[in-house]
Amino acid sequence: MKPKLIGITGGIGSGKSTVSEILKHLNFKVYNSDLRAKELLNEQINIRSKLIDYFSEDIFENDELNTKLLSEKIFNNNSALKKINSIIHPEVQKDFFLWVKKHSQNRLLFKESALLFESGTYKELDKVILVTAKKKLRISRVLNRDKNRSKQEVESIIYNQISEKEAIKYADVIIDNNQKQMLLPKIIKELDKL
Numbered sequence: 642m643k644p645k646l647i648g649i650t651g652g653i654g655s656g657k658s659t660v661s662e663i664l665k666h667l668n669f670k671v672y673n674s675d676l677r678a679k680e681l682l683n684e685q686i687n688i689r690s691k692l693i694d695y696f697s698e699d700i701f702e703n704d705e706l707n708t709k710l711l712s713e714k715i716f717n718n719n720s721a722l723k724k725i726n727s728i729i730h731p732e733v734q735k736d737f738f739l740w741v742k743k744h745s746q747n748r749l750l751f752k753e754s755a756l757l758f759e760s761g762t763y764k765e766l767d768k769v770i771l772v773t774a775k776k777k778l779r780i781s782r783v784l785n786r787d788k789n790r791s792k793q794e795v796e797s798i799i800y801n802q803i804s805e806k807e808a809i810k811y812a813d814v815i816i817d818n819n820q821k822q823m824l825l826p827k828i829i830k831e832l833d834k835l
Contacts (some may be wrong), residue, residue, distance in 0.1 A: 643745060645750070649754070650769060652779060652808075653779060654786075726756070763811060770813070778819060780792060780799070
């Protein structure tokens, strides 16, 4: 029997990584798309050469991706953002399905991704969990976590992501992470439905 593939998504600062960490502690396998994308950017020559062709060679510094420079280049530049996504998403998808094959003995496999809906990859999953939180709380979480980001930058990221209202239309399960109730009981309750 093949495993059920469950997506975990939510806007920046919503707490999708926290949900993923809880699932890992419950002994579930979680594929982190954003983390793997960064690793693949540094590992794969074909991705690297496409990025250099589009952005220039200074995008890599000491053989490592200069994420700060890349962020600056795609910040408020929709065509650059679309270009980088068109380079990275297909590679992450291939990598994800290799990972699924490797862990196919599991009943449930989870894929955490900030851009599940925007990339269209949610269509390849059996169910999607959307983690939600109020915008003000999300901004404060990100500013506390990422000391190098400004409030304006975080608001711009939120603006460029799918709206929560729109994302809810595609989600099968919604986990409210507004810190009013503990997350673990909510997650366990939703796992029973999967």
